Amino acid sequence: MTWREQADSMSKLWMDSQRQLITNWADLMQSGTVMPNSMPMMGAYPDLIEPWRKLYGQSMDTMLSDSSALSREFAQQITTSQATMMRLIEMTTRAWQTLVPRLDAGEDWTTALSGYMAQIRQQTLDQNGIMHAAKSTNELWALYLEQMQFLSRPYMDAFKQMPGSMSNTLVGNANSSDVSNLYWTAYQETFGRLVNMPGFGFTRELQQKVLTGFGAWTELRRASVDFQLALATAWETIYEKVLNEMMMRSEQGNPITSIADLTRLWTAAADQGLEQVFRSDQYLEAQRNFVNAAMKYRLHEREVYETFAQMSNIPTRTEVDEAHRNIYELRRELRALKKQLKSVANAAATNGQQTEAPEVASPTE
């Protein structure tokens, strides 16, 4: 059989495996006492993993309905890992279906692999939705308000009192072709300038907090995109490692002969590839920026919410933290005083004085 025929056969194997998996599981469940609530449709599905996963999950829930939460969580992990295993077969199938025609057309392995990697990169970018993201600051602003509204719905009237409609002022040019800078460029060219302008009116403090919060949120979106791109790089590395490993085994006459073998190969290669990427300067920078941006946004978000909380006489996080800090410092002081008392009592006992020692050795609670 030619490689093309074998790749086609692999594709058929993938489809048959899915059918086999789901039929076999359904048979097993029907032969026992566990009947799922509904049977997924079969046959017409090009992808049976999701229905299988649903069936699998339902059966496990039924079987473990009286079991502990730990058992149910554990069963979910097994479901996820089985589904991932099947996805790995799918990914492998697709990879070889794309690669084999290139090899048949006379491309050498390195060129074919590199072409395939470029294809994967583009797919990853598309899948991340980066190209479909909001392209104007108005859209960004709407998204931001929507997110803020989730937690601050009762207070949204306050926004309406702000001078003018801020969203109408936020018109900018977001035609950046640099995907990772899409948000950032739009923000800098328009809204970024407004953040530093003095506010006015009785809501200026709140307005300022909301504006700087938007800045932090925009920065978080940008850092998030960069982080996703760094992870996308990791997937390229993984694919490359897996396919190279397969090719090496082919050259050694040691092909993969079982699904378990294929899963082990993926796992080992993927973790090696990920570690390589996780140690790279590019990834470390993206991870650092993402975490820092998330933390900064959280702080800005808190400032806005605390303004609303103060309006309603609700204690704020900052106030509760302050109270906790005071209690903590008092406890430290108490501990230090107890230690001092104890040394005084010990010194008195050593000097043979008859004074009764204070009770200090008992637990504090």
Added chain:
Amino acid sequence: MKTFPIQISPEDATQELAEMNQKVVRGLRTLSRLTHDDVQVGTAPKEAVYRDGKLILYRHTPVLPEADLFPIPVLISYALVNRPAVADLQENRSLIRNLVKLGLDVYLIDWGYPSRADRWLSLDDYVNGFIDGCVEFICESRGLDQINLLGICQGGTMSLCYTSLHPEKIKNLIVMVTPVDFHAPAADGTPPGLLNVWGRGMDVNLMVEAMGNVPGDLMNFGFLMLQPFGLNVQKYTDVVDIMEDEGKLLNFLRMEEWIFDSPDQAGVMFAQFVTEFFQKNKLIKGEVQIANETVNLANIKQPVLNIFAEKDHLVPPPASKALAQIVGAEDYTEVAFPVGHIGMYVSGKAQKDLAPLINDWVRAHA
């Protein structure tokens, strides 16, 4: 012509998937019989003898008559990350039970689960407050001037700090899988572990300002990301093979129970530990300051037993062995176990040899 890399026949695949499904079903039947009580960890008999905030000091119930116990107790100080139950996972995998059986008087610090109110707890509180409070309590209740201290992992690092600052209260110091040189490369020349690499670049003060405490779930996520496929996929694919065996399944579930029981990290302490130890590597440089006192490991003159794991990917052996260069003790012993970080508690080798090693060493240094 080369062989096509994948040679899985449809018949073999069908057979393999059918077997896998059957194993899962049989395993689920075993799983459905188990309750949460079956997977409890840290069950060795013990009594709470002292409390300070959320800390509880336990004394493990001796199996020998009091008069036959070794007279100098051993205080175990475990890490703040995860719970000390790993030293007592189950009856036949328990460092603590093994020490108790050998006649040692074992006390264990349970740091508890810090809440947001504990955000301000610092290294000073943990070392000069909590550990010192436990040592003082044991000394007073047992009429002693000194006790033995056994520090594990991060708890070992804190024990080194404590012994350096309060050497008069510690008779002998034992440290297990304890990092001392946080920037040490692995023995084979590979760079430090991923956690270390990630930790170095983090603005932990900003994290603590934003979150107060650092959530245990976030810490767990970090651990899982060290080997995302191995720890999230392969582990649960492989477990299907042992699910039918109730004993093996219980072992697995107890480990899961321990791994995912991760307390939040008190904010200030976390920030101090990451910046001072992980990022600036101040312990080995003699630059750690606690309550305006310098932690100088040369102050540790009492006998020291340093136990490390040869295959430890979290605390590589060189990170532990660095203690030899800086500790003041003339009586310093290093012992390597051919296991990984967790294997130090659960491997057959550790079960057989670790407690006797500690017991013999402590008795030889009475």
